[in-house]
Amino acid sequence: MLGILGGDERCPIARSLDVLGEKWTLMIVRDALAGSTRFSQFQQSLGVPREVLTARLGSLVEGGVLERHAYKPDGGRVRDEYVLTEAGRDLSLVLLALGGWADRHRPSERTSDLRFVEATTGESVEAVAVTRSGHRRVALDALEAVMEG
Structure with missing residues (x-):
């Protein structure tokens, strides 16, 4: 897959945005984290057009964030539901x-x-930064991004 930075696989943010950088994508993940699994649940919650939702769910499956699981409601036809993978749960x-x-x-x-x-x-809970070695909390104003190479 060609990345958004012309295939620059070094940048983890660019690699993440290849999967997550489209409008609605993180809102779908939000709803999945809150328990939504079915197309109708996502559409009702988000109000996103069907074709857009279909495309975003497909890209999240392709990106390893969601998995398709077949289910059959009573008296209905077989449908897909979308379940978070470990990668999807990590997006919390x-x-x-x-x-x-x-x-x-x-x-x-x-x-x-x-x-x-x-x-x-x-x-x-809130998001915090911690050091990898000692798991010591680091204040946000003490964080610095370093570009190597």
């Missing part, structure tokens, strides 16, 4: 960070109906 951290950014820099008077919580306690 990305959405958590994006939501935190929006809360800080693009606040809204309307309260979101989506929260991320610790599963056993129900306590709200």
Whole structure:
């Protein structure tokens, strides 16, 4: 697959955007993280046109974020549902960070109906940066991007 930066496979952000960089994609992942699996659930929640939703679901399956599983409702025909893969579940951290950014820099008077919580306690969580070696928390204003090579 040719990447968005002309095939530059070195940049992890460019590689991520090859799968996730289209409008609606992360909103579909958000809904999947909240339990949606069926085409009709995504369409009702997002209001996205059918052909766009079909294309985005296909690209998420191709990108390894979702898997198609067949199901047959009572009296109905066989349909696909879309289940998050491990890669898809890992995007919860990305959405958590994006939501935190929006809360800080693009606040809204309307309260979101989506929260991320610790599963056993129900306590709200936030995205943080930690060092790989010692898992020491690093303040966002102390982060620095370094381009090597």
